[in-house]
Amino acid sequence: MAITEDEVRETAQLARLELSDEELHRMTRELDAILGYMQQLADVNVDGVEPTTHAVPLDLPLRADELGPHLEIIQVFRDAPDWRLDGFFRVPKIIETDE
């Protein structure tokens, strides 16, 4: 087994995804097959090889911290499921975290 059902459950929690029992079983089976396939990467000799994060070399340009063209806050709020006119997204009460 490349992955266990417990690991799938923990990963789902990290990903903020609620999975039904049926989904959990199926996900474990599918991820196990996919991760099994990924094991072949262990066969590659990567000693001394630098990782590639971007294929095309990039400089990271800095820009002046100045206000550019932007949307009005009220336009952005209009897309939200719940918000207040005084400029806040409204969310359910944060009772506890699961960390």
Next chain:
Amino acid sequence: MTLTDLTASELAEGIRRKKFSALEVAQDFLERIDRLDRKLGCFYKRRDPLAIAAEAATVDEKIARGENAGLLGGVPVGLKDLFVTEGLETTAGSKILEGWVPVYQGTAVTKLREAGAIVLGKLSMDEFAMGSSNESSAYGPVRNPWDLARVPGGSSGGSAAAVAAGLAAATLGTDTGGSIRQPAALTGTVGLKPTYGRVSRWGVVAFASSLDQVGPFGRTALDCALVLEAIAGHDPRDATSLKAAVPRYAEACKRPIDGLRIGVPREYFAKVDATVGKPVMDAIDEMVKLGAKKIDVELPHTGYAIAAYYIIATAEASSNLARYDGVRYGLRVPSENLQSMYARTRAAGFGAEVKRRIMLGTYALRSGYYDAYYLRAQKVRTLIRRDFEQAFKLCDVLAGPTSPTVAFKLGEKADDPLAMYLSDIFTIPCNLAGLPGISIPCGFHDRLPIGLQLLAPPLGEETLLRAASAYERATDWTRRRPEEPA
């Protein structure tokens, strides 16, 4: 011959020379969509015909006054529903964004419209561009115009099928692991994935940010050249967009291919059925007759590309898709506390393939697994990139099949995610290395199109377009049209 049979470049020229009007063109395309799209399912969202007519009339007025109507003046186009469009619903094929009407518009779409193209609507796609068959869309599959029982490929399936069926003269798609080239191959259209950074990604819903790239579909390489010329270039809003000047891509299409060195990677033919491999090799031989040279090359790490890609792409996706949490836009499933609101919203809003990839990516980034999966995949990515660097010392372009098979049947691979991933073997390495690639039609098997893929070094789009155009002129594949669905 009706106007919807013409290529984008023929339409632009005809409108410019007043052989027909932009309004007539728009009218013909709208009627054809009305008549055929119920059977094909290309368009997720159509634009208001009155808005389309008004834009077409503006193009005609400009031309009547002798003004420049743009490179694509009056050409009807469609957009993959991954492009953020102001005032026009944008869903990325997902329930989690259903009903989102953006208040801004992405750079590529703005540039396309500034070049005179007229947007007909938004095209169906695999949810968040994750899929190779268009079956993971939350809004139903798209059908292949060559055989309605078969998939058009994915993830830009609607963009490919719309061009193949003559419902749009050209379309935009995105390509993260083959999502332009594979559907182009499966629908007998031309699809161009530019160099990473050639086109701005600002205002394109993100899937895997180090791999995503915007590109065109057309009936010919020249059509793709015109669209690329319109949308390419640096954008201050996308720090990864390249500063290189944008060439006149259409000019490259006219140049001959004498002396062009075509590399043929052994690994790209090893596991391909002769039904696809033979027509692709014939196409390469045809290019040799036109003056090109054939050179055998090796890309030894090809076999590891899928494993590396599906770790890197899903890791990036798990991070990019964290923003869909029910707070700022889209769906929210009410719940008693914040954590369960997140988890329930995402459970209800994402489809099975997206959940699978978020899980895979989250797992690959977990502490304890990071070195074995993500970091190792990035190192293998370096080796794949070096394979290409070595090969391009010997040749100017690489040629091979775009997809190992012709279009498969709807449902055929839907229950086997790994089998679906494996079909991306020839398109994925190009994204990992950031290269430009094009797929062009090169034959049929059982009346289903086959695609020839050409790859070039970074910013080698002109070489691709030149080679593709020369081949097109020597053959008649790009003039073939599917029969209208009954």
